[in-house]
Amino acid sequence: MNGTVMQLTARGLLGRRRAALLVILPLLSLGLAGLTRWASHADVHASSVLANSFAMGTLLPLMSLLVSTGVIGAEIDDGSIVYMLAKPLKRRVILFSKLIVALAAVLVFAVIPTMLTVLIAGDEGGRLMVAYGVSAALAAVAYTAIFVTLGVVTRNAVVFGLLYALLWETVLGGYVPGIRAVSARQWALSVGERMLGTDAGPWAVTSEVGMATGLIMLTLVTVGAVYLGVRKLQTLTLSSVE
Amino acid sequence: MGPGVTGLLGPNGAGKSTLISMMGGFLPPSSGTVTLDGVPVWRNTEAYRSIGLVPETEAMYDMVTGWEFVLANAKLHGLSKPDDAARAAIEQVDMADAQDRDISGYSKGMKQRIKMATALVHDPTVLLLDEPFNGMDPRQRLHLMELLQSLAAQGRTVLFSSHILEEVEEIAGTIEVVVAGRHAASGDFRHIRKLMTERPHQYTIRSSDDRALAAAIIADGSADSVDVSSGALAVQASDFGRFVHALPRLARDREVRLLEVTPADESLESVFAYLVAR
Amino acid sequence: MADNDASQGVIHDIGFRHYDGERLGRGWIVRSLLVETFRGVFGLGRPAKAKIMPWVLIGILLAPPLVFALVAVILGLDTLPMSYTAYLPGMQFVVSLLVASRAPYCVSRDLRHGVMPLYLSRPIRRNDYVLAEFAGLALAMFAVLAAAETLLFVGALLAKLALGAQITGYLQGLFVALVLSLVLTAIGLVIAAFTPRRGLGVVAIITVLVVLSGIAAIVAALLVENGNATLGNYWGALDPFALVDGIAVLWFGVDSALGRDVALGLTGGVVFPAAAIGIVAGGIGLLMRRYRKVGVV
Numbered sequence: 166m167n168g169t170v171m172q173l174t175a176r177g178l179l180g181r182r183r184a185a186l187l188v189i190l191p192l193l194s195l196g197l198a199g200l201t202r203w204a205s206h207a208d209v210h211a212s213s214v215l216a217n218s219f220a221m222g223t224l225l226p227l228m229s230l231l232v233s234t235g236v237i238g239a240e241i242d243d244g245s246i247v248y249m250l251a252k253p254l255k256r257r258v259i260l261f262s263k264l265i266v267a268l269a270a271v272l273v274f275a276v277i278p279t280m281l282t283v284l285i286a287g288d289e290g291g292r293l294m295v296a297y298g299v300s301a302a303l304a305a306v307a308y309t310a311i312f313v314t315l316g317v318v319t320r321n322a323v324v325f326g327l328l329y330a331l332l333w334e335t336v337l338g339g340y341v342p343g344i345r346a347v348s349a350r351q352w353a354l355s356v357g358e359r360m361l362g363t364d365a366g367p368w369a370v371t372s373e374v375g376m377a378t379g380l381i382m383l384t385l386v387t388v389g390a391v392y393l394g395v396r397k398l399q400t401l402t403l404s405s406v407e
Numbered sequence: 408m409g410p411g412v413t414g415l416l417g418p419n420g421a422g423k424s425t426l427i428s429m430m431g432g433f434l435p436p437s438s439g440t441v442t443l444d445g446v447p448v449w450r451n452t453e454a455y456r457s458i459g460l461v462p463e464t465e466a467m468y469d470m471v472t473g474w475e476f477v478l479a480n481a482k483l484h485g486l487s488k489p490d491d492a493a494r495a496a497i498e499q500v501d502m503a504d505a506q507d508r509d510i511s512g513y514s515k516g517m518k519q520r521i522k523m524a525t526a527l528v529h530d531p532t533v534l535l536l537d538e539p540f541n542g543m544d545p546r547q548r549l550h551l552m553e554l555l556q557s558l559a560a561q562g563r564t565v566l567f568s569s570h571i572l573e574e575v576e577e578i579a580g581t582i583e584v585v586v587a588g589r590h591a592a593s594g595d596f597r598h599i600r601k602l603m604t605e606r607p608h609q610y611t612i613r614s615s616d617d618r619a620l621a622a623a624i625i626a627d628g629s630a631d632s633v634d635v636s637s638g639a640l641a642v643q644a645s646d647f648g649r650f651v652h653a654l655p656r657l658a659r660d661r662e663v664r665l666l667e668v669t670p671a672d673e674s675l676e677s678v679f680a681y682l683v684a685r
Numbered sequence: 686m687a688d689n690d691a692s693q694g695v696i697h698d699i700g701f702r703h704y705d706g707e708r709l710g711r712g713w714i715v716r717s718l719l720v721e722t723f724r725g726v727f728g729l730g731r732p733a734k735a736k737i738m739p740w741v742l743i744g745i746l747l748a749p750p751l752v753f754a755l756v757a758v759i760l761g762l763d764t765l766p767m768s769y770t771a772y773l774p775g776m777q778f779v780v781s782l783l784v785a786s787r788a789p790y791c792v793s794r795d796l797r798h799g800v801m802p803l804y805l806s807r808p809i810r811r812n813d814y815v816l817a818e819f820a821g822l823a824l825a826m827f828a829v830l831a832a833a834e835t836l837l838f839v840g841a842l843l844a845k846l847a848l849g850a851q852i853t854g855y856l857q858g859l860f861v862a863l864v865l866s867l868v869l870t871a872i873g874l875v876i877a878a879f880t881p882r883r884g885l886g887v888v889a890i891i892t893v894l895v896v897l898s899g900i901a902a903i904v905a906a907l908l909v910e911n912g913n914a915t916l917g918n919y920w921g922a923l924d925p926f927a928l929v930d931g932i933a934v935l936w937f938g939v940d941s942a943l944g945r946d947v948a949l950g951l952t953g954g955v956v957f958p959a960a961a962i963g964i965v966a967g968g969i970g971l972l973m974r975r976y977r978k979v980g981v982v
Contacts, residue, residue, distance in 0.1 A: 169482040234884040243466035251460045252483040323887045324786045331778045402434045
């Protein structure tokens, strides 16, 4: 909500090394999509499996995490955020502005590549692409909110974020049924499932929860994370402990 | 603290940065309050309109130029004419030549000056500077000292921290001494010295007849000890008031001409050493 | 040097004396650096907050062996639910996270704060520093992974499983742990040395490991599907976990932990270890190159 904050944040985010990383995974995803198309002859099911497991399961969380560290984590860490905080600006304005930049970046570097992945790997009239696009966008909102807040709350945001994204969502989610219901990815997929109607099953877009539950949980988690982030930012102390 | 230049002095690790963080609203005091014109600074973002903070951390937004950074700060303050303010601030710190280079390429002194510019851009009434002279060469340091003094003369409250005594001695009217996390002393350092009555004052006296004067001082009893060994009189007096009054009288009575009377330990350095050694 | 007049100034000896004592040599420095790195991986010698992260991950890694042991005892199985060689590749996310979070600790901080000149002004060479850091991290990783394998072994003993088979399995597991530690350390340190900014290193390492695993798995799967099984399987060398899995299968004849059909015979048995050695040597080489330019004022 504040243009200058967004400008500074955006410029900080797209520093050289981080920008290189931001591009690698999406490119890999597109490459895999191409290979999948070639190997499976544009089978929609195969395309969906790729999108679900790699794009939404790995690409999206990792990109969200990478963007979140670039949007606020690094600044808090080296103390340069003091220049934004020592201003007559409400902390929530600062956080919202950063969240918008983060969300835009995740949309460009994760959600659109997800859609392209599906398109390249195999689709039927673009329906799968749209379904994944919506699901990915919703998951992106939740992930970004969670990871940005995590970056404000703790200095070890990255590892905790990775533990959540990779361990919780991917691995444990595969073994323990209960966990699958408490997963941002599942909530987001519930919408995609509903969108595809009867094609959802054959196209492997399934979710543990219904769409209503999914949307409610996504909203709750996002709002909760943002609220927590603002509160913590209002009482942020700057110390230089490593 | 009021208008003028106040020096925050203390050894490393004494808590100077902590204190400035508290004053800057980045650390809540564990007891008591820190207020600006009666309003607490903690969780009060409006206070930043009147406070200019120059933090110690070197890290800044490296990927923008000096001009862009100061301009951004001006805009973040919500100034109505950010361009003019930014230009003025950069002029004040003498960074106009380098303003279009990326901050990542600045030397340490240049970064310090840009930091000053961001703190001045919104014309604050209070300036908090954490180790501002770090990394500055002598010319830049002089420039900054003049700047701080002129700002204080305009009625602003300027606080800067340092552990280098010479810097503080030169421009600070009042000093606050912090030792090991506690407030050790406050005020003009000459007054602080006078308060240290348990430490005898030391004077160096040169006169036309040192030995006669020494004998007179000892006989008078107003000094603790007199040392004639090093070519001048070194006098230690606990009751310096009495000594200071007695000395001219003694000299006149013995017809000794006083050539030089210098307090040997009324420097900030000795005051500081006494405070820290306690 | 002119004489010092008393009126011009005089220098007093206030304690900065010349040190004439014993100076411990280069070997001692390298050893201390190694020990320091090793301890640092576990958060020892640092404040409590720094210990949380590594020990949480280590805990996650060591918990399942205990569970397996319990399961084996309770259900009276005659083999462990998961084999020694399969466990570590199976836990690849946690192991990856461990190296991703600790590798930056080893090298990024020194680079970021520019203390390399301090190190190098002592009788330690650049390559000594690199080797000491590498050894420290690799040893620490091996300690953790070996501990996991050892727990499996202990559990097996408690469940009174056949001793001979268990010992062989345990040794094979230790070998997998060793190769994995070396390869992961090489990859992790190289990436960390090029991303000194905090937080970035961790994500970068995980990203690269994910990328490698992704490329290896998908390319292999596609090639296998298209009938080019041999070539497909060779791609596994790209991913550290598939690599050690491949070595285990080819040398020890165990089942693949990743459910792949690695049937490469003699060539495979040479190529995979060669790849491992290549990665380690290449990594150390890159590190030495990176540090060649560091600290040159």
